[in-house]
Amino acid sequence: MFLSRQLARRVYSRSHRRWAHSPVAALSGLNTVTEEDLAHFSKILPSSAILSTLTPSATPPAELEPFNNDWMNKYHGRSTTVLKPRTTQEVSEIVKWCNQRRIGIVPQGGNTGLVGGSVPVRDELILSLANMSKIRSFDDVSGILVADAGCILQSLSDFLVSHHHIVPLDLGAKGSCQIGGNVSTNAGGLRLLRYGSLHGTVLGLEVVLPDGTILDQLTSLRKDNTGYDLKQLFIGAEGTLGVVTGVSILAAPAPQASNNVMLALPKFENVLPLFKETKRQLSEILSAFEFMDRTVYDLAVKHGQGRALDPADVEGADCFVLVETSGGKREHDEEKLNSLLESLMEADEPLINTGVLATSPAQFSALWAIREGLTEAVSKEGKAYKYDISVPLHKFKEVVDRTKEQLRQKGLLHDDAVKHVVGYGHVGDGNLHLNVVAAAYTPEIEAALEPFVYELVASYKGSISAEHGIGVMKTHALQYSKSPTSIEWMKKIKALFDPNGIMNPGKVLP
Ligand SMILES: Cc1cc2nc3c(=O)[nH]c(=O)nc-3n(C[C@H](O)[C@H](O)[C@H](O)COP(=O)(O)OP(=O)(O)OC[C@H]3O[C@@H](n4cnc5c(N)ncnc54)[C@H](O)[C@@H]3O)c2cc1C
Known part of the structure; x- marks a missing residue:
């Protein structure tokens, strides 16, 4: 069932000029979607929730392209069918049927993943969570937010604004990625330094297991020490153990004041001493410390990500660091940040050339736009x-x-x-x-x-x-970071949850 190293070789198709992992071995033993399967799905879903090139009123193949191609346009699937359930029950019925029929399923969120995990390796069924986008509840005392897995990260952030809270996770893809995708990739992002990983902030999950069983662990408890913490297995499982349908997450109180500053450094060697000094001086209000080298900064400017800094501010810069503070009192935070900048500039051997401090919300966003736009700038280049x-x-x-x-x-x-x-x-x-x-x-x-x-x-x-994550890109390289014993136990866990190997086949495990 699992891809052997030899078989996981990559194939290069001259006609398509594309790379793809050899899918055949990965999917041996699995069936493709047929018209009979579609007839069954149409008993579960309305026709508007079924996109298929197999139906009598076939969907034009172009409509399936965004689901079959990844964000980088590097990995390409050939799925004939995308299903868009609206409820956990519908997901359960679809998965149960696919398990009986041995049809591979690729759960898909916003399809912004960068390791080819969100698109089929061959023609597996794509289960899009896009129609599951309801916020189920929010408690502004505890800060616990419960939402459908298909909620887009930006929409959760927008929802929380009026409740004076923020999602403890932020990333450049927030306009498209979904909270279920974030959980499934254990996304880190720009706020991890401050709020920690999703292994800490996700309080509970609702998951449809590969046999269709609904595992309801959607607790909204901060503390729950009652045996094995099963939800942790699904955080970062990249859809290989089940479909996440609901997420309970601890939102953080919105900071009363946020500041940021872009620091230009004469050499990389200054980054570490700068990090140490910044942590020492800003302590509890430091919320991000993001690095970019000069070349990638120049690419961001070239491709219109954020507003370029003044030429005088970037002259002689080898790299940049974006520092963000988030705290409870503006004057206090500004005083700390200003005194950090003064001490950095006035040192005998300054660690920085210049610091561009945002003085308005627009400038704050413009500085972040440079950092958040790097991934896009690179892909445009x-x-x-x-x-x-x-x-x-x-x-x-x-x-x-x-x-x-x-x-x-x-x-x-x-x-x-x-x-x-x-x-x-x-x-x-x-x-x-x-x-x-x-x-x-x-x-x-x-x-x-x-x-x-x-x-x-x-x-x-x-x-x-x-x-x-590992996706399809790094399955052959897992051994560089995991011992044979760890990989063996990962395989046993996979086999326990998904004995038929229908969940996101060809991903994560070698
Ligand atoms: C511009 C840009 C910036 C980015 N910045 C960051 C960053 O700072 N930090 C970071 O960690 N990542 C980053 N990423 C990568 C990506 O956005 C994250 O991995 C994100 O969490 C993926 O969410 P998604 O909804 O798009 O998931 P998808 O891409 O759709 O899927 C990713 C994986 O999760 C699985 N999956 C998705 N939804 C579910 C579900 N409901 N149940 C089970 N499995 C599911 C898929 O099968 C796939 O294996 C960035 C990507 C882009 C394009």
């Missing part, structure tokens, strides 16, 4: 090989430099092959996004990068996936 890794902070630059060197040695560092190697990420969490921006996805570039990058990460005892 070319085809991105994305490595989302955890390594010790002082190794960030070394990883970028050694990757560049590797590509140079292979003769691939030029405009027709690899245009840029950039680094940015959540320094506060030890998470670097190493992005290799190429003119096209090619076997030569991939061979130069893998397993090179994974071996490099392993040599630093890092993680090959800090927050994006």
